Amino acid sequence: MSLLLQDxxxxxxxxxxxxxxxxVAVLALTIxxxxxxxxxxxxxxVMLGSLPYKNADQIxxxxxxxxxxxxxxxxxxxxxxxxxxxxxxxxMAAFFDYRSQATGDGPPExxxxxxxxxxxxxxxxxxxxxGRSFTDEDAAEGAPQVVVISYGLWQRRYGADPGIVxxxxxxxxxxxxxxxxxxxxxxxxxxxxxxxxxxxxxxxxWRFSPNVLLRQGRFAMSVARLKPGVTVAQAxxxxxxxxxxxxxxxxxxxxxxxxxxxxVRNQFSxxxxxxxxILLGAVAFVLLIACANxxxxxxxxxxxxxxxxxxxxxxxxGRWRIVRQLLTESLLLSAVGSALGLLVxxxxxxxxxxxxxxxxxxxxxxxxxxxxxxFTLGVAFLTxxxxxxxxxxxxxxxxxxxxxxxxxxxxxxxxxxxxxxxVFVVTQVALALLLLVGAGLLLxxxxxxxxxxxxxxxKNLLTLRVSLPLPKYQADEKCIGFxxxxxxxxxxxxxxxxxxxxxxxxFTSQHSGTALEIVGEPKRPAGEGLETGxxxxxxxxxxxxxxxxxxxxxxxxxxxxxxxxxxxxNETFARxxxxxxxxxxxxxxxxxxxxNVPSEIIGVVGDSKHMGLDKTPDAMSYWPHxxxxxxxxxxxxRTKGDAASFAPxxxxxxxxxxxxQPISDVTTMENLxxxxxxxxxxxxxxxxxxAVVALVMAAVGIYGVMxxxxxxxxxxxxxxxxxxxxxxxxxxxxxxxxxxxGLIGVVVGVAAAFGLTRLLTTLLFExxxxxxxxxATVAAGSFVITLLACSIPARxxxxxxxxxxxxxx
Numbered sequence: 001m002s003l004l005l006q007d008x009x010x011x012x013x014x015x016x017x018x019x020x021x022x023x024v025a026v027l028a029l030t031i032x033x034x035x036x037x038x039x040x041x042x043x044x045x046v047m048l049g050s051l052p053y054k055n056a057d058q059i060x061x062x063x064x065x066x067x068x069x070x071x072x073x074x075x076x077x078x079x080x081x082x083x084x085x086x087x088x089x090x091x092m093a094a095f096f097d098y099r100s101q102a103t104g105d106g107p108p109e110x111x112x113x114x115x116x117x118x119x120x121x122x123x124x125x126x127x128x129x130x131g132r133s134f135t136d137e138d139a140a141e142g143a144p145q146v147v148v149i150s151y152g153l154w155q156r157r158y159g160a161d162p163g164i165v166x167x168x169x170x171x172x173x174x175x176x177x178x179x180x181x182x183x184x185x186x187x188x189x190x191x192x193x194x195x196x197x198x199x200x201x202x203x204x205x206w207r208f209s210p211n212v213l214l215r216q217g218r219f220a221m222s223v224a225r226l227k228p229g230v231t232v233a234q235a236x237x238x239x240x241x242x243x244x245x246x247x248x249x250x251x252x253x254x255x256x257x258x259x260x261x262x263x264v265r266n267q268f269s270x271x272x273x274x275x276x277x278i279l280l281g282a283v284a285f286v287l288l289i290a291c292a293n294x295x296x297x298x299x300x301x302x303x304x305x306x307x308x309x310x311x312x313x314x315x316x317x318g319r320w321r322i323v324r325q326l327l328t329e330s331l332l333l334s335a336v337g338s339a340l341g342l343l344v345x346x347x348x349x350x351x352x353x354x355x356x357x358x359x360x361x362x363x364x365x366x367x368x369x370x371x372x373x374x375f376t377l378g379v380a381f382l383t384x385x386x387x388x389x390x391x392x393x394x395x396x397x398x399x400x401x402x403x404x405x406x407x408x409x410x411x412x413x414x415x416x417x418x419x420x421x422x423v424f425v426v427t428q429v430a431l432a433l434l435l436l437v438g439a440g441l442l443l444x445x446x447x448x449x450x451x452x453x454x455x456x457x458x459k460n461l462l463t464l465r466v467s468l469p470l471p472k473y474q475a476d477e478k479c480i481g482f483x484x485x486x487x488x489x490x491x492x493x494x495x496x497x498x499x500x501x502x503x504x505x506x507f508t509s510q511h512s513g514t515a516l517e518i519v520g521e522p523k524r525p526a527g528e529g530l531e532t533g534x535x536x537x538x539x540x541x542x543x544x545x546x547x548x549x550x551x552x553x554x555x556x557x558x559x560x561x562x563x564x565x566x567x568x569x570n571e572t573f574a575r576x577x578x579x580x581x582x583x584x585x586x587x588x589x590x591x592x593x594x595x596n597v598p599s600e601i602i603g604v605v606g607d608s609k610h611m612g613l614d615k616t617p618d619a620m621s622y623w624p625h626x627x628x629x630x631x632x633x634x635x636x637x638r639t640k641g642d643a644a645s646f647a648p649x650x651x652x653x654x655x656x657x658x659x660x661q662p663i664s665d666v667t668t669m670e671n672l673x674x675x676x677x678x679x680x681x682x683x684x685x686x687x688x689x690x691a692v693v694a695l696v697m698a699a700v701g702i703y704g705v706m707x708x709x710x711x712x713x714x715x716x717x718x719x720x721x722x723x724x725x726x727x728x729x730x731x732x733x734x735x736x737x738x739x740x741x742g743l744i745g746v747v748v749g750v751a752a753a754f755g756l757t758r759l760l761t762t763l764l765f766e767x768x769x770x771x772x773x774x775x776a777t778v779a780a781g782s783f784v785i786t787l788l789a790c791s792i793p794a795r796x797x798x799x800x801x802x803x804x805x806x807x808x809x
Contacts, residue, residue, distance in 0.1 A: 021297050022333070024293075024297060024700075025293075025294045025297055025298075025333050025337070026333060026336050026337050026340065028290040028293050028294055028337075028697060029290055029294060029333065029334060029336075029337025029338070029341065029383065030337045030340040030341045030344055031286070031290060031341075031344070031693060032283075032286050032287035032289075032290035032291070032337075032341070032383070033287065033334075033337055033338050033341030033344075033345075033376065033379055033380065033383065034340070034341035034342070034343070034344025034345045034348060035283040035286055035287070035344070035345075035348065035690065035693075036280075036283045036284065036286075036287050036341075036375075036379055037341055037342060037344075037345035037348075037368070037372060037375065037376045037379070038344070038345040038348030038349050038351075038352060039276070039279050039280050039283050039352075039686075040280065040372060040375050041345060041349050041366055041367060041368055041369075041372045042276060042349065042352055042356075042360065042363075042366055043276050043277075043280055044369075044371055044372060044375070045363050045366040045367070046268070046269045046272050046273070046276060046360070046363055046366075047265070047269050047273060047276065048371070049371070051264065051265065051268075052126065052183070052185045052186050052187065053124045053125050053126055053264070054124070054125025054126065055125060055225075056264060056265065057263070057265075058225050058226040058228070059123070059124065059125075059223060059224070059225055059226075059263075059264040060223070060224050060225075060226060060232060060235065060261050060262060060263055060264060061190060061221065061222070061223050061224075061261075061262045061264055061267045062074070062079075062082065062092070062222045062223070062224055062239065062259060062260070062261055062262075063221075063222075063259070063260040063262065064078065064218060064257050064258070064259060064260070065257070065258045065259065065260040066256060066257060066258075067256070070260050071192050071193070071260060071262070072193075072218060073193045073218045073219050073220055073221060074094070074218055074220050074221065074222055075215060075216075075217065075218045075220075075253070076094060076208060076212045076213055076220055077212075077213045077214055077215050078215070078243075078246055078254070079092070079094050079220065079222050080208075080213055081242065081246055082222075082239060082242055082259070085242050085245075086235075086238055086239065086242060087227075087238065088226060088227060088230045088234055088235040088238050088239075089224040089225060089226060089227065089230075089235065090225045090226070090227045091119055091122065091123050091224065091225050092123065092222060092223070092224040092225075093116060093117045093119050093120040093123040093222065093223050093224070094116070094117050094206065094220050094221070094222045095114050095115065095116040095117070095120055095188075095206070095220065095221055095222070095223070096114065096115045096116075096206070096219065096220045096221065097112065097113070097114055097194045097195045097196045097200065098113050098114070098115060098195065098196070099111070099112065099113060099196055099465075099467045099632065099664070100113040100171045100172055100202055101171065101172050101173070101467060101468075101469045101660075101661070101662055102157065102169065102170065102171055102662075103170045103173070103660045104169065104170045105157055105158060105169065105170075106157055107662070108659075108660050108661060108662035109157065109662050110465075110467055110662045110663070110664035111153065111171075111201050111202050112196040112198040112199060112200050112201055112202075113196075113200055113201070113202040113203065113204065114188070114200040114202070114203050114204070115203075115204055115205075115206040116134075116203050116204070116205065116206055117139070117205075117206050117208075118133075118134035118135060118136050118138055118139050118205045118206075119134075120134075120188075120203070120223070121133040121134070121148075121182075123223055123224065123225050124188065124223070124225075125225070126182065126183065126186055128148060128180030128181055128182055128183075129151070129181055129182070129183045129184075130164065130165050130180060130181040131148075131164075131165035131166075131178070131179050131180035131181060132179055132180050133148060133179075133180055134146070134148065134179075134203075134205045138179075138205040139205040139206060139207045139208075140207075141207065143205075144177060145174065145175075145176040145177065145204070146176060146177045146178070146179045146204070146205065147169075147171070147176050147177070147178055147179070147202055147203060147204050148178070148179060148180040148181070148182060148202070148203045149164075149178055149180075149181055149182070149201065149202050149203075150181075150182050150186070150187075150199075150200070150201040150202065151181060151182055151183060151184040151186070152184075152201060153201040153202060154181045164178050164181060165178060165179060165180065165181070166178070166179075171202075171469075172469035172470060172471060172472075173469045173471050173472040173660070174469075174471050176204075187199050188200060190221055190223075190267060191358075191359055192267070192270070193221055193510065194509065195504075195509050195510075196509075197358070197508065197509055215250050215252075215253035215254070216253075216591075217514070223264070224261075232261055232263055235261045236259075236260075236261045239259040239261055240258065240259060242259070243257070243258050243259045251526040251527075252526050255526040255527030256527040268363075271357075271359055271679065272357075272359055272360060274759075274762065274763070275679065275682070275683045275763060278438075278683075278687075278759060278760065278763075279683070279686055279687065279690075282435055282438070282686075282687055282690045282691075283690055285431045285434065285435055285690070285694060286435075286690050286693055286694050286697070287379070287383065288386075288427070288431060289427075289428045289431050289432060289694050289697045289698060289701070290383075290387075290697060291383050291386040291387040292387070292424035292425075292427050292428050292701060293424075293428065293697055293700060293701045293704070294333065294387040295386070295387040295388075295420070295424055296421050296424050296425075296701055296704055296705060297704065298326075298330065298387065298388065299420060299421055326388065327384070327385075327388050327389065329388070330384045330385075330387060330388025330389075331380075331381070331384040331388070333384070333388075334380045334381070334383050334384035334387075334388075335380060335384075337380070337383075338376055338377070338379070338380035341376065342368065342373075342376060345368055345372075345376070346368055349366060349367060349368065352366075352686075353366060355681070355682055355685060356678070356682050357675075357678040357679040357682055358675060358678065359679075360682070421705050422705075422741055424701065424705075425698075425701055425702055425705050425741045425742075425745065426741055426744050426745040426748060427745070428694075428697065428698035428701045428702075428745070429698050429702070429741070429742055429744075429745025429746060429748075429749060429782060429786065430745045430746075430748040430749035430752060431694060431698070431749070432691070432694040432695045432697070432698040432749070432782065433745065433746055433749030433750065433753065433778060433779065433782045434749050434752050434753045434756060434757075435687065435690055435691035435694045435695075436691045436694075436695060436778045436781070436782065437749075437750075437753040437757055437774060437775060437778045438687050438691065438753070438756075438757055438760060439684070439687045439688040439690075439691040439692075440771075440774040440777065440778050441757060441760055441764060441767055441769065441771060441774055442680070442683055442684040442687055442688070442760065442763065442764070443684055443688060444767050444771065444774060445680065445684075445763070445764040445765045445766070445767040446677070446680050446681065446684045446765075448765055448766045448767060449613050449614060449677055449680055449765045449766075450613075450677065452609070452613040452614070454506070454608060454609045454613060454673065455547060455606055455607050455608030455609055455617065456506070456545040456546055456547045456608050456669075457545070457546040457638075458668075458669040458670050458672075458673050459669075459670065460497075460638055460639050460640065460641065460642075460643045461544075461545070461636060461637070461638055461639075461643055461668060461669035461670070462635075462636075462637040462638075462639060462643035462644065462646050462647060462650070462666075462667075462668055462669075463505055463508075463634055463635065463636055463637070463665070463666075463667055463668065463669055463672065464634065464635050464637075464647070464650060464663050464664070464665060464666040464667075465505075465632065465633070465634045465635075465663065465664050465665040466483070466486070466632070466633055466634075466635065466654065466661065466663055467631065467632040467662075467664070468482060468631040468632070468661070469631075470631055473631055476626075476629040479629050479630075479631050480561055480625055480626055480629060482657065482658075483501055483538065483625065483633055484538070484560075484561065485657065486635075486653065486654065486657060487499050487500065487501060487538060487540065487635070489653045489656075489657070490635065490637055490650055490653055491540075493646065493649050493650070493653070495639050495640045495641065495646065496637055496638070496639055496640075496646065497638045497639060497640060498540060498543050498544040498637075498638040499540060499544055499635060499636070499637045499638070500537065500538050500539075500540035500541030500542070500543065500544035500545065500635070500636050501537065501538045501541060501625070501633040501634060501635050501636070502535055502536065502537045502538075502541050502633065502634055502636065503535060503536040503537075503630045503632065503633055503634070504535065504634070505634040505636065505672075506608060506609060506610045506611075506672075507609075507610070507611070507612075507669075507672040507673060507675070507676045508634065508665070508672065510610075510611060511533045511534065511535055511610055511618070511620070512533065512534040512535075512592065513531060513532065513533050513534065513618070514531065514532065514534055514590060514591045514592050515529050515530070515531060515591045516529070516530040516531055516532040516577070516588055516589070516590055516591070516621075517529070517530065517588065517589040517591070518530070518577060518586065518587075518588050518589075519586075519587040519588065519589065519598050520587075530576075530577060531619070532569075532573060532577075532590060532618075532619050532620065532621045533610070533618040533619060533620040533621070534590060534592055534620075534621055534622075534623065534628075535620060535621070535622045535623070536622070536623050536624075536625055536627070536628050536630050536633075537622050537623075537624065537625065538560055538624070538625050538633075539554060539555040539556070539557060539559070539560035539624065541622075541636060542554055542568075542605055544636045544637065544638050545608070545636055545638075546638070547605050547606055547608055548605065548606045549603060549604075549605055549606075550571060550604045550605060550606055551582075551583075551584060551603065551604040552568075552584045552601070552602050552603035552604055553602055553603050554568060554602075554603055554605075555568070555602075555624045559624050559626070560624045560625060560626060561625075561626050562626050563624075563626045563627050564624075564626075565597055565598065565599045565600060565627070566599060566600050566601075566602045566624065566627075567588065567590065567599040567600065567601055567602070567621050567622065567623055567627075568601070568602060568603040568604070568605055568621070568622045569583060569601055569603075569604055569605075569619075569620065569621050569622070570604065570605055570606065570607050570608070570617065570619065570620040570621075570622075571604060571605075571606060571607050572607050572617050572618065572619045572620070573604075573619035573620055573621060574604050576619050577619065583601045583604060584601055584602065584603070584604070585600065585601065586600070586601050587599065587600050587601070588601065588621070590621055590623070592623075592628055593628060599621075599623070599627070605622070607620075612676055612677075613673070613676060613677060613765075614765045634665070635650070636669070637650065643668045643669075643670075644667075644668055647666050650663070651663060680763070680765070683763055695782070695785060698745075698785075699785050699786075699788070699789040700789075702738055702741070702742065702786055702789040702790060703789040703790075703792060703793065705738070705741075706734060706737075706738045706789065706790050706792075706793035706794070707792075707793045707796075720733075727798045731791075731794045731795070731798055734790065734793060734794035735787070735790045735791065735794045737790075738786065738787075738789065738790030738793075738794075739783075739786060739787060739790060741786075742782070742783060742786030742787070742789075742790070743783065743786075745782075745786070746779050746782050746783055746786075749779075749782070750775060750779055753775065754770060754775075757769045757770065758770075
């Protein structure tokens with residue numbers, strides 16, 4: 001311990017004695033360790049951290065699936081059969097996202113909610129911190145209406161009222177009783193198929209009506225708990241058997257449908273898992289480059305300490321004692337870099353959440369915690385070994401007599417140390433090029449994605465959702481009349497050019513879909529039937545969105561308020577279902593209602609993207625609001641100038657019509673588009689930052705090696721110049737070596753990139769993972785940077801005074 005304390009004290013003195021070297025090394029390590037810690041904190045929260053459920057590894061989400069969609073919402077009738085026929089689950093629950101309108105206790109507010117079978121909380125293994133969860137009696141016919149609320153809603157809207165349990169609150173214009181409050185860390189939100197796209201803050205028991213159990217439509221989600229000892233694979237196998245049996249029993253409904261069992265952690269981290277692993281690998285490369293830089297600095301500094309080390313040996317120090325002293329100094333550097341890196345990680349983690357996609361922002365436990373601190377300590381120790389071991393062992397190998405002579409050989413200038421420095425430079429260039437190629441591919445992909453035409457004009461378009469409480473607007477006429485009057489008054493606002501409404505706005509959630517039948521055509525075999533997406537709009541929606549009318553006409557005012565059985569379809573619908581034919585006047589049956597009658601196609605509109613700019617437009621049919629009356633509609637309001645500035649005026653209109661009616665999801669269409677590509681932006685931004693940092697570090701590394709080379713060859717350069725060498729000869733002497741190292745690094749980097757960039761394939765849009773333009777551009781750019789990094793030391797070498805150089809050392 002005494003020797004260790006001596007090493008630490010001496011190490012600190014040496015660090016302060018060489019402030020420039022120390023500063024550069026600490027800065028490189030701070031960036032490398034800080035970036036790794038920040039990314040790991042996200043990886044841990046998303047993929048490794050504990051979930052707020054009992055034995056979370058036993059919880060799975062169960063979906064229905066088709067070949068083109070492996071996570072589709074489920075039919076409750078099928079769910080009931082899964083639950084009754086399986087032997088692998090201890091229990092199963094079904095749930096469905098919806099919106100509640102809360103009044104009283106403050107301004108009217110729309111609350112993301114879930115209808116859930118009473119056993120949802122027991123399946124998840126979570127109990128309320130106040131009150132109770134649901135019982136089967138709560139879901140019985142005629143039972144009093146009860147709800148469980150989230151901790152956040154209890155705090156925010158109800159002021160943390162200690163008497164909240166048993167208190168009646170007003171939801172959807174009806175009184176309901178709060179029976180429980182969930183823990184602060186509890187959340188249950190399966191974003192994949194959520195209609196609200198927000199974590200639920202309120203739960204109500206789901207009373208399954210006989211109609212819900214029919215094989216008609218898929219709209220719910222389900223969660224199950226595996227029995228102890230049962231694996232996901234075993235559950236999947238048994239559910240496949242049950243699904244096959246149900247296909248035989250209900251061929252018209254279940255043919256070509258299967259079941260998909262997904263572990264709950266995979267469900268939550270699905271779209272983040274691969275990008276985070278790639279980013280974690282990228283920051284690991286940045287850290288390796290930082291380690292190579294610091295190792296080069298320490299090798300160079302070892303040269304200046306040759307006499308000190310020789311004296312230590314002369315006084316009896318063994319090789320291991322020298323190595324230990326130098327490794328202690330490396331650990332001190334790494335410790336300082338890690339401490340500063342933690343500060344960078346705290347800031348970096350917040351930045352990651354701020355620029356990340358919505359699925360990342362919903363992760364509550366992201367931050368610097370004990371596991372993340374342990375990771376940082378491990379990285380600190382590992383980096384100290386990585387960048388300290390080679391310089392330490394190399395510095396301990398020297399000629400004792402030469403080291404004590406004036407002008408003797410450099411300790412750090414041995415052939416071995418020179419080879420190590422060359423390897424470090426090549427590694428830095430190769431890793432930087434690999435990151436640059438990845439960043440270039442993502443940048444090109446993002447540019448292509450942003451240039452995609454969504455099929456409508458997103459500029460100056462305000463969007464907001466209005467959900468009418470059914471008890472208050474139960475009659476279809478009242479519901480249609482409210483939205484019709486609302487839109488008329490919104491269009492009367494100065495600066496509003498057009499206003500329309502649709503049940504599910506593009507880039508907000510998945511539209512409805514159903515079976516389709518063309519009148520006059522023979523019935524298709526089971527599993528081969530036609531399908532269509534379904535939208536419900538008012539008569540002005542297409543004008544407000546500026547979706548072009550391609551053929552025919554749109555709804556008349558009368559068709560918008562009375563069910564005249566007309567429908568407008570998009571170009572994909574016409575092309576798929578009426579190839580080479582005129583669809584106008586054709587009659588189709590769209591199975592979305594209890595009584596399905598034929599609808600006449602009166603118009604064809606242009607295709608528009610719905611779930612993403614990278615998705616192919618679905619076949620869509622649009623009904624007027626009177627044909628299928630929904631109480632939830634999203635307004636699309638085209639304005640002159642800044643669309644967001646019109647939100648207060650629209651709020652006033654709604655408040656005048658119904659003071660208890662809240663509005664929600666107020667945003668612009670441009671923002672919705674931006675959010676839809678946020679994951680691509682997140683991946684591209686981070687990888688680009690890492691690549692630029694890596695390139696700068698690689699350039700600094702090359703510059704450092706070349707500068708060191710010039711300083712070590714000053715005597716030789718002086719001799720050459722004294723013997724008549726010209727400036728160009730000296731430049732060539734220095735630059736050629738650096739260029740050779742750079743070229744080797746470029747070749748190695750290109751070869752590695754050809755293999756590793758294939759991991760990016762699923763993250764790219766209309767860009768090949770081996771895009772030759774990106775590879776050629778990055779390789780050429782890396783070579784130019786290498787040339788520039790070599791040219792500065794080379795120019796300094798040409799200014800050497802031969803007389804002074806001959807006296808050097």
